[in-house]
Amino acid sequence: xxxxxxxxxxxxxxxxxxxxxxLVMWMAAGFSMLEAGLVRTKNTTExxxxxxxxxxxxxxxxxxxxxxxMYGGGFFLDGIAGGDSLVExxxxxxxxxxxxxxxxxxxxxxxxxxxxFVATAMSIVSGAVAERMKLWAFMLFAVVMTAFxxxxxxxxxxxxxxxxxxxxxxxxxxxxxxxxxxxxxAAGKQVVEDGEAQWIGFSDFAGxxxxxxxxxxxxxxxxxxxxxxxxxxxxxxxxNAIPGANLPLATLGMFILWxxxxxxxGGSVLKLGDIANANSVAMVFLNTNAAAAGGLIAAIIVAxxxxxxxxxxxxxxxxxxxxxxxxxxxxxxxxxxATLIGAVGGVIVVFSIVFLDKLKIDDPVGAISVHGVVGxxxxxxxxxxxxxxxxxxxxxxxxxxxxxxxxxxxxxxFIIKMIMGIRVSExxxxxxxxxxxCGMEAYPEFTGSKGSGI
Amino acid sequence: MKMVMAIIKPFKxxxxxxxxxxxxxxxxxxxxxxxxxxxxxxxxxxRGAEYVVDFLPKVKVEAVVxxxxxxxxxEAISKAANTGKIGDGKIFITAVxxxxxxxxxxxxxxxx
Numbered sequence: 001x002x003x004x005x006x007x008x009x010x011x012x013x014x015x016x017x018x019x020x021x022x023l024v025m026w027m028a029a030g031f032s033m034l035e036a037g038l039v040r041t042k043n044t045t046e047x048x049x050x051x052x053x054x055x056x057x058x059x060x061x062x063x064x065x066x067x068x069x070m071y072g073g074g075f076f077l078d079g080i081a082g083g084d085s086l087v088e089x090x091x092x093x094x095x096x097x098x099x100x101x102x103x104x105x106x107x108x109x110x111x112x113x114x115x116x117f118v119a120t121a122m123s124i125v126s127g128a129v130a131e132r133m134k135l136w137a138f139m140l141f142a143v144v145m146t147a148f149x150x151x152x153x154x155x156x157x158x159x160x161x162x163x164x165x166x167x168x169x170x171x172x173x174x175x176x177x178x179x180x181x182x183x184x185x186a187a188g189k190q191v192v193e194d195g196e197a198q199w200i201g202f203s204d205f206a207g208x209x210x211x212x213x214x215x216x217x218x219x220x221x222x223x224x225x226x227x228x229x230x231x232x233x234x235x236x237x238x239x240n241a242i243p244g245a246n247l248p249l250a251t252l253g254m255f256i257l258w259x260x261x262x263x264x265x266g267g268s269v270l271k272l273g274d275i276a277n278a279n280s281v282a283m284v285f286l287n288t289n290a291a292a293a294g295g296l297i298a299a300i301i302v303a304x305x306x307x308x309x310x311x312x313x314x315x316x317x318x319x320x321x322x323x324x325x326x327x328x329x330x331x332x333x334x335x336x337x338a339t340l341i342g343a344v345g346g347v348i349v350v351f352s353i354v355f356l357d358k359l360k361i362d363d364p365v366g367a368i369s370v371h372g373v374v375g376x377x378x379x380x381x382x383x384x385x386x387x388x389x390x391x392x393x394x395x396x397x398x399x400x401x402x403x404x405x406x407x408x409x410x411x412x413x414f415i416i417k418m419i420m421g422i423r424v425s426e427x428x429x430x431x432x433x434x435x436x437x438c439g440m441e442a443y444p445e446f447t448g449s450k451g452s453g454i
Numbered sequence: 455m456k457m458v459m460a461i462i463k464p465f466k467x468x469x470x471x472x473x474x475x476x477x478x479x480x481x482x483x484x485x486x487x488x489x490x491x492x493x494x495x496x497x498x499x500x501r502g503a504e505y506v507v508d509f510l511p512k513v514k515v516e517a518v519v520x521x522x523x524x525x526x527x528x529e530a531i532s533k534a535a536n537t538g539k540i541g542d543g544k545i546f547i548t549a550v551x552x553x554x555x556x557x558x559x560x561x562x563x564x565x566x
Contacts, residue, residue: 313500313501
């Protein structure tokens with residue numbers, strides 16, 4: 001009978017993982033719609049092509065090698081299936097862990113849940129480099145990012161201690177993001193529980209830093225080499241607006257992301273099958289929702305005060321900023337705390353977008369501000385509610401990931417620039433990338449077989 | 455025959471169409487257009503950056519009418535499209551040399 005209950009728990013936790021993974025997969029649609037809405041019509045087909053392709057590349061590159069780097073699942077996932085004794089092994093682990101202990105679930109469900117996070121990190125890049133980057137240069141970078149850059153830094157926290165992962169021995173064997181500072185008792189000696197020394201490490205629940213800030217760092221490296229869109233900044237220093245073409249699509253994209261985020265954060269609890277974890281999952285859903293609401297309210301109020309009118313695009317960015325901010329720790333704040341963490345994110349994002357424009361860093365959808373700047377805020381907010389963390393550990397972890405992703409991305413972008421160039425010609429940029437890169441428009445007119453299209 | 459071309463505020467189109475029907479205008483052609491007049495558009499902010507809306511949306515109404523009806527048409531449009539505020543639009547009149555109804559081949563005023 002006990003085994004039957006463990007089998008049921010295994011099934012429920014696996015099922016929960018898969019459903020959350022599917023929710024996160026849907027975020028790819030959210031990013032696509034958000035970005036398609038915030039670019040001009042002449043670049044719509046191209047940005048959609050980037051979004052669908054990067055998702056497929058992420059899934060494939062992570063399957064071939066990325067997952068192995070991050071969690072040691074073997075090349076082509078040949079290590080995740082489990083042997084003939086799969087059921088026995090799972091039952092034994094369940095019995096060892098106990099009913100309320102660490103989750104036991106299918107290896108395939110773990111891959112499925114993790115792979116959609118890679119795609120999310122890569123989606124962040126596409127928005128920032130929109131309207132001027134060569135399609136195939138972007139795809140090449142997507143391979144490097146999803147096969148190597150992201151799995152490496154992800155392993156340092158989430159793969160830490162996992163046998164066979166690149167994070168098993170810390171960051172290049174130098175230090176471990178999981179074991180940065182010893183937990184000390186009153187006498188100044190390291191606390192040891194159940195024979196294991198206790199550490200304060202870098203904590204990033206679902207990836208404010210590991211996924212979002214990392215994506216933004218890669219994007220920033222690309223944007224610095226790429227330069228702003230033609231006409232965005234005048235010679236006299238004026239910042240010119242380039243309004244997005246379809247705000248209904250951008251709004252739909254934001255709502256899809258908001259919904260997908262329940263899987264992103266909720267699934268990161270990793271377990272549903274007992275009362276304590278079910279409560280934790282519910283709290284994470286609640287907090288994720290509250291933070292998005294707080295972020296949106298804060299951003300639209302700040303925009304109203306700064307610009308005189310309710311800027312919808314800032315409200316959309318505000319909701320996403322709230323979500324990014326809460327992602328580093330959605331389980332320990334209360335509902336009001338989560339709302340405030342999100343609201344601070346919503347305030348930061350508006351100022352960050354305006355500030356980046358002053359630096360002439362052109363980011364058509366605000367991805368660097370939403371995911372990068374607010375991602376850093378999310379990491380730094382963790383110790384406010386989670387007593388098992390510290391600001392010093394959060395800062396060390398944040399800088400480790402930031403520097404790694406930014407520097408390696410910069411090198412990768414530079415090499416791609418040398419090989420094939422990363423920016424389309426000036427003429428193509430003015431004509432629109434839809435025709436230049438894809439040979440078709442998103443909204444064709446007068447294009448029938450005889451020219452009239454009617 | 456005269457071509458009456460009126461640039462009006464888009465939301466006044468229904469009123470203008472009704473007013474023209476009442477005085478016996480048989481057909482009009484309507485186009486969505488953009489442009490500016492003495493006001494030169496206005497500025498807005500998008501994500502904190504200023505942009506100028508030079509070209510405001512308007513509707514262009516074109517009607518070819520018999521010479522005798524022209525003054526009535528001008529009066530009807532002027533009355534129906536008037537709000538008294540900036541941007542009510544303009545009416546232009548040009549002479550039309552010929553008109554042909556494609557189906558029957560009728561010409562001149564018969565074709566209107």
